[in-house]
Amino acid sequence: MTNTHPLQFFKDLVENPLAILRIERQFFEEEEEISIVLEMNKEEGYIVIDDFFADGANSYKIFFKDHIQRLCKEQEREVLNSLDSYVFHEKDIKISHDYLQKCLFEVNHLISIQEGRNWLNKYPIIIDTIASIKSYLHSKYGLPDDTISFSKKKSNNPKIQWLGKTNVLTTLFYDLLNGQDKGEPYIHANKKDVMQFLIDNFLDKNGDELSESTVQSYFDKQEKKAKIGDRIELPNKKVIR
Numbered sequence: 001m002t003n004t005h006p007l008q009f010f011k012d013l014v015e016n017p018l019a020i021l022r023i024e025r026q027f028f029e030e031e032e033e034i035s036i037v038l039e040m041n042k043e044e045g046y047i048v049i050d051d052f053f054a055d056g057a058n059s060y061k062i063f064f065k066d067h068i069q070r071l072c073k074e075q076e077r078e079v080l081n082s083l084d085s086y087v088f089h090e091k092d093i094k095i096s097h098d099y100l101q102k103c104l105f106e107v108n109h110l111i112s113i114q115e116g117r118n119w120l121n122k123y124p125i126i127i128d129t130i131a132s133i134k135s136y137l138h139s140k141y142g143l144p145d146d147t148i149s150f151s152k153k154k155s156n157n158p159k160i161q162w163l164g165k166t167n168v169l170t171t172l173f174y175d176l177l178n179g180q181d182k183g184e185p186y187i188h189a190n191k192k193d194v195m196q197f198l199i200d201n202f203l204d205k206n207g208d209e210l211s212e213s214t215v216q217s218y219f220d221k222q223e224k225k226a227k228i229g230d231r232i233e234l235p236n237k238k239v240i241r
Contacts, residue, residue: 006082007106007133009075013126014110017119020068027067065123072129079133087141098206104143105207107134161203166210170218171226173198180234195219 005011012019028042038059039048045064083103090096110130114120120127137143162169176186177194187194195215202210218224225231 005106006079006103007110007130009071010079010110010126010130010133011106014114014117014120014130017117020119020123023068023071024064027064065125068123069125072125076129076133080136083137100137100141100143102206104134104137107137109207159201159203159209161205161207163205165226165230166204166214167218167224168226168230168232169202170198170215172232174219174225175231175234183234183236186234191219 024042024045028040028047036050037047038050041047046061048059048061050059083100086099087096090099107130111127111134114127173194177189177191179185195212198215199210199212204210
């Protein structure tokens with residue numbers, strides 16, 4: 001299995017305006033290399049090439065927006081094949097379900113952040129294709145539409161997704177507050193404020209919010225804390241008096 005996220009192509013298009021520009025540059029450069037270009041209009045987004053396979057002097061116009069549409073449909077097929085292949089080869093149903101849920105979360109995320117990304121307005125096929133992938137996840141795998149729960153996770157400030165174990169994150173902040181291995185603390189704050197900071201600003205590796213009970217448990221119970229080898233080690237801190 002490849003380590004590349006199955007939705008990486010669409011993530012790039014939605015999150016990075018330079019991705020469209022790269023594809024556009026490749027479109028014009030590659031056509032110029034492999035075809036007899038009669039006309040090129042980058043402002044209008046098309047090229048006219050000579051069809052040397054046809055009888056007579058025929059030419060036709062290729063629009064970049066049509067090229068993007070073909071790419072999106074090709075990538076959609078690859079995404080769906082990748083999802084189906086993962087489910088087919090992964091024998092653990094729970095792992096498969098969690099994987100599909102993560103993909104659905106990413107799909108909803110991409111749809112939700114389209115506002116304000118003006119480069120997407122020119123190519124609505126991008127979001128339409130992402131929505132089509134979402135429909136596939138619902139119809140084939142029966143995943144619930146978590147758009148409502150997803151919107152609840154959104155706040156005025158975007159949250160940071162922690163990609164490791166949750167107790168590694170909470171142990172790090174516990175150690176910063178209390179000192180590691182009887183060392184000196186790195187921050188001065190109220191315990192409840194630190195816990196609330198984690199809840200307000202972080203998502204776990206599955207994209208879910210940190211619950212108050214989870215953070216409380218990891219802070220208060222020694223057996224829940226990350227152990228040496230898993231935890232983030234802090235350097236010895238000298239106290240400045």
